[in-house]
Amino acid sequence: MEAWRAFSRVNPAPLDASLMAGQWKEWFKCSHPEVTVGQADAAFSAREGSSPTGRYGTVAWYPWRQKAVLLLEEADFVEVRTNRNRNKIRSDEQHELAMKSVGIVGMSVGRSVAMAMAMERVAGRLHLADSDIIELSNLNRIPASVFELGASKLISTARAIAEVDPYLEVEVWPMGFVPEVMEDFLGGLDLVVDACDAPSAKALLRLGARDRRMPLVMETNDRGLLDIERYDLEETEDFLHGRLTAEQLTELAGGGAWTPELLDAFVDLSAISDRAKESLGEVGKTLVGWPQLHSDVAIGAGMAAAAARRILLGEDLADQRIRFDFNEQLSIAHTA
Secondary structure: OEEEOOEEOOOOOOOOOHHHHHHHHHHHHHHOOOOOHHHHHHHHHHHHHOOOOOOOOEEEEEOOOOEEEEEOOHHHHHHHHOHHHOOOOOHHHHHHHOOOEEEEEOOOHHHHHHHHHHHHOOOOEEEEEOOOEOOHHHHHOOOOOHHHOOOEHHHHHHHHHHHHOOOOEEEEEOOOOOHHHHHHHHOOOOEEEEOOOOHHHHHHHHHHHHHOOOEEEEEOOHHHEEEEEEOOOOOOOOEOOOOEOHHHHHHHHOOOOOOHHHHHHHHOHHHOOHHHHHHHOOEOOOEOOOOOOHHHHHHHHHHHHHHHHHHHOOOOOOOEEEEOOHHHHHOOOOOO
């Protein structure tokens, strides 16, 4: 596990202060929507003058870019960055979410989930786990750069989050989600997201979530499949809505391989899209892996983030499997 914090408090004197003035005016306008430019300028001058150094702000240092940015201090930064969330997310809810911690395993689909959560500040702390690197074939669904080929998916995601919000606490597990890190990774979490492919990791996640009474969300993206698994509810005694037993998960966690029965439990083979069915028999023959489209991943990431947000805010979402098949909806002639 590694802590990931981009910023440090240093004297921002060498930096271009004009960027700070723009941020400050945004903050002042958020608090005083009818403010004039002159009033905002005067308030900024007064705020700088009240500082012992004569300057205001926090320097965020990004070593991978060899650049620093002068930003609003944390409370002001968060207020401005989440201002356009209001009132879809109310201020009191945003403060409550800032106290929450979420774990995400798998940084392929999971990267989009992590970014959606970071953009909305669904949590104040993120635990991320993945051991894979970025390959060229990943760039159909991972919004990374060709300059990052061969780089860690995990570090790429952590950097992307830090460039959006350096105040978010991000901790990374480069080994991936394996038995040796399970206790550390799940410790203190309020919710965990399964976005991984490895059957052992999927099993370990559910065994760990059930032991800790922790809700789990899994986004599978084909035909908008979303699983909400409420292991935090006392009456939830089974796994994956009764599709799997503890014995099956324990065997899978110990290194068991995918079987048709297990794959069916996770994705419901009878309900996958026609093109996914066509692809399933070709994996390892004419296809190197299971097909995924960025549009499906992006929609699914939004759904996972929304479900997680509502659970973290205490809404009574049931243990359930849901499908939001956008392509199916496009085939229906809806009346305008």
